[in-house]
Amino acid sequence: MKTTTQTMNRVKTLKIDDRDVSGSEHQTILDVARENDIFIPTLCHIDGLSDIGACRLCVVEIKGSGKLVPACATEIQEGMEVFTQTEALAKYRKLILEMLFTEGNHICSVCVSNGHCELQYLAARLGVDHVHLPYLHQQRTVDASHERFIVDHNRCILCTRCVRVCDEIEGAHTWDVTGRGTKARVITDLNQPWGTSETCTGCSKCVHICPTGALVEKGKSVAEMSKRREFLPYLTSMREKNNG
Amino acid sequence: MAEKVKLATVWLDGCSGCHMSFLDIDELLLELAPRIELVYSPLVDNKVFPETVDVTLVEGAVSSEEDLEKIRHIRAHTRLLVSLGDCAVTGNVSSMRNSFGAKAVMEHAYIETANIHNEMPTQVIPPLLKRVRPVHEVIAVDVYVPGCPPSAKTIGYVVTELLDGRLPDLTTLSRFGA
Numbered sequence: 001m002k003t004t005t006q007t008m009n010r011v012k013t014l015k016i017d018d019r020d021v022s023g024s025e026h027q028t029i030l031d032v033a034r035e036n037d038i039f040i041p042t043l044c045h046i047d048g049l050s051d052i053g054a055c056r057l058c059v060v061e062i063k064g065s066g067k068l069v070p071a072c073a074t075e076i077q078e079g080m081e082v083f084t085q086t087e088a089l090a091k092y093r094k095l096i097l098e099m100l101f102t103e104g105n106h107i108c109s110v111c112v113s114n115g116h117c118e119l120q121y122l123a124a125r126l127g128v129d130h131v132h133l134p135y136l137h138q139q140r141t142v143d144a145s146h147e148r149f150i151v152d153h154n155r156c157i158l159c160t161r162c163v164r165v166c167d168e169i170e171g172a173h174t175w176d177v178t179g180r181g182t183k184a185r186v187i188t189d190l191n192q193p194w195g196t197s198e199t200c201t202g203c204s205k206c207v208h209i210c211p212t213g214a215l216v217e218k219g220k221s222v223a224e225m226s227k228r229r230e231f232l233p234y235l236t237s238m239r240e241k242n243n244g
Numbered sequence: 245m246a247e248k249v250k251l252a253t254v255w256l257d258g259c260s261g262c263h264m265s266f267l268d269i270d271e272l273l274l275e276l277a278p279r280i281e282l283v284y285s286p287l288v289d290n291k292v293f294p295e296t297v298d299v300t301l302v303e304g305a306v307s308s309e310e311d312l313e314k315i316r317h318i319r320a321h322t323r324l325l326v327s328l329g330d331c332a333v334t335g336n337v338s339s340m341r342n343s344f345g346a347k348a349v350m351e352h353a354y355i356e357t358a359n360i361h362n363e364m365p366t367q368v369i370p371p372l373l374k375r376v377r378p379v380h381e382v383i384a385v386d387v388y389v390p391g392c393p394p395s396a397k398t399i400g401y402v403v404t405e406l407l408d409g410r411l412p413d414l415t416t417l418s419r420f421g422a
Contacts, residue, residue, distance in 0.1 A: 101334075105340070105343060130378070137339070
């Protein structure tokens with residue numbers, strides 16, 4: 001039973017940014033930080049899906065360790081001292097965002113997700129007012145073969161939220177990733193046009209969980225694609241209750 | 245009365261929206277007018293960039309050889325240079341041709357879709373650079389003001405701060421695409 005498991009979980013105490021905080025033993029640093037209103041930026045993480053630590057925006061420093069660790073995929077430990085806002089971290093996080101901007105073709109002003117985009121929001125919040133790396137200007141494709149949705153690879157940051165929500169929540173596993181490095185991209189079924197996918201149920205979970213304008217509904221103009229994310233925590237908590 | 249600040253504005257590869265947004269500061273223009281001298285701008289008739297300018301606001305990306313030559317000259321004669329708007333800061337819409345290349349774009353405009361004189365221009369039109377580049381890729385930039393266009397409020401704040409001798413903090417006032 002859920003309640004029993006919870007009582008069996010040990011409480012661990014630690015410090016985040018010199019504040020004394022506590023959590024139960026299997027919680028991540030990110031969970032505990034958020035419970036205590038400590039802001040750690042994330043892009044690939046979303047509550048309700050498994051964590052893969054891919055975007056590295058949530059990296060934090062831990063006293064006594066020379067490595068940076070992703071807060072979303074690192075469990076808390078007794079006596080841990082975590083730092084989330086050092087100068088070095090601010091620099092790395094900005095660099096990560098800048099690399100995302102150079103790898104894709106993100107033209108915010110003409111994007112359907114302008115004003116609703118997590119990449120754009122984080123750039124402003126973390127103080128990225130220009131990108132000092134050269135833009136790659138890769139030629140990327142747009143697939144509008146699906147009846148209701150579009151995938152624009154120019155705006156994809158490969159967070160794989162779509163892959164995970166389709167696999168873990170919808171159970172269809174339509175999405176996957178192909179290629180490596182700057183050639184990596186998300187695909188549907190066996191690397192075929194989305195409209196010909198036999199597994200896609202058309203549920204639109206991937207569209208609404210996508211942090212940028214990479215997955216969008218058809219018929220939206222600039223800045224019109226606001227997304228509805230409420231379904232995910234709701235679905236996960238209902239399932240936990242039913243499986244409890 | 246203190247000496248007026250010499251202000252210039254330049255229009256490279258952009259849509260003039262940033263200049264429109266600048267004019268949109270409305271009555272603030274009246275407050276700024278006694279404090280600045282607009283020495284060079286698409287809004288005034290001076291054809292030659294002056295020897296020394298205190299502040300230059302740059303709209304637009306660097307797209308042609310003319311843009312490149314112009315902005316290098318301007319940098320050499322400006323104390324504080326501001327990248328104004330997304331085209332100057334990121335390349336924005338102007339840079340969308342970069343994935344296809346200048347040649348493909350020129351051929352599309354002057355040959356494939358032309359009704360008469362299907363040929364490449366050889367005069368008047370300045371040769372395009374291979375890639376459209378944000379301003380800071382070719383010269384040093386002192387202040388970045390993202391936005392498409394930055395709002396009148398943002399531009400008013402930036403100019404007022406600079407006139408008061410402070411560097412503006414734009415973290416909450418503007419973002420890419422705003």
